[in-house]
Amino acid sequence: RQGTGACRQARTFSREGLILLAQVKGAVPLGKGGVSNSRELESLVRSQEQTATRNLRRVVVLVQEQNEGQPHSPSALAARLKATLTKEGFTVLDQALTDSATTFESAFLGDQSVLEVLHQKGGQFLIVGQVNTMFSSTAMNKHFFQAEGTLRVFNTSSGDTILTLPIENRGYHRDRTQAGIQALQEAGKVAGKVLVKELLAIEEQ
Numbered sequence: 001r002q003g004t005g006a007c008r009q010a011r012t013f014s015r016e017g018l019i020l021l022a023q024v025k026g027a028v029p030l031g032k033g034g035v036s037n038s039r040e041l042e043s044l045v046r047s048q049e050q051t052a053t054r055n056l057r058r059v060v061v062l063v064q065e066q067n068e069g070q071p072h073s074p075s076a077l078a079a080r081l082k083a084t085l086t087k088e089g090f091t092v093l094d095q096a097l098t099d100s101a102t103t104f105e106s107a108f109l110g111d112q113s114v115l116e117v118l119h120q121k122g123g124q125f126l127i128v129g130q131v132n133t134m135f136s137s138t139a140m141n142k143h144f145f146q147a148e149g150t151l152r153v154f155n156t157s158s159g160d161t162i163l164t165l166p167i168e169n170r171g172y173h174r175d176r177t178q179a180g181i182q183a184l185q186e187a188g189k190v191a192g193k194v195l196v197k198e199l200l201a202i203e204e205q
Contacts, residue, residue, distance in 0.1 A: 057090040057199065060123045060156075062097055064104050066132040067180035068145070076184035077131055077147070077167075077191070084192025090199070093123050104128070110154045110161060119156035125199065126154040131167050131187060133180035144172045147183035151191055153198070163198050165191055 063078040065071075082092045097103055097118070106114045107128045118126055131149030138144070149167040154160065169190055171182025 057085075057124065057203070058093055058122050059085060059090055059125045059127055059199075060093050060097060060118050061085075062104060062107055062126070062128045063151075064108075064130050065149070065184060067177060067184065068133055068135065072181075072184070076181045077129070077188040080185045080188025081127070081192045081195070084189060085196065088196045088200075090196075093118075093121065108152065110152065110159065112159055115154055115156045115159050123156050125162070126156055127195065128152055128154070129165075129167070129191075131184065133171075133183050135176070136170065142172045142174055143176050143179040144170060145176075145179040145183040146170055147180075147187040149187075151195075153195065162202065163195070165194060167191065 061078050061082055063075040063081070065073075065075045065077055085092055097107060097114070103114070107126060108130065110126075115126060129149055129151035131147055131151075133145045133147045136144040136146045147167055147169045151163075151165040151167060152161060153163040153165070155162055167187045169183055169187040171179055171184070171186050173179035173182050
């Protein structure tokens with residue numbers, strides 16, 4: 001929690017600094033330090049804010065998925081989810097957990113010992129989910145599949161369940177396997193947008 005507070009404080013200071021620098025017209029020379037002028041200082045402050053933000057937004061993603069009843073790995077949903085989170089300034093901690101059945105089950109239930117390990121490794125949030133695809137229909141020579149499941153988000157510091165998100169998304173393709181993967185990818189994209197909004201709201205609290 002102290003680390004999270006420090007990151008928030010750093011972001012606040014950097015924003016205040018950027019507001020002041022925005023009022024400076026042109027590149028004003030600076031007499032001391034390793035920064036030569038105000039423009040260079042502004043660039044440095046922005047860089048430091050990005051670093052503080054990424055340190056604040058550190059997540060672990062663990063998804064167990066099946067495509068039409070068959071285990072599918074690596075997770076298509078997780079890949080799209082991670083891409084969305086990364087694009088929005090989150091840092092995804094890969095390999096923070098072993099991908100074993102026992103570990104997954106404990107993580108999905110929000111086991112305190114698992115959350116403590118992730119917290120020690122720098123993770124702020126655990127996003128864990130189970131999802132499966134099933135055949136829906138066929139039309140115009142394309143197979144339609146439905147991805148269904150659940151994503152859960154835990155705060156690794158407090159152990160609280162922040163969000164439980166149902167997965168219900170469709171995908172289609174001429175190939176059945178690819179149709180299921182399309183549904184999983186769409187689920188990851190939609191879930192990513194929802195999680196970004198929720199996590200950013202928590203960050204501002």
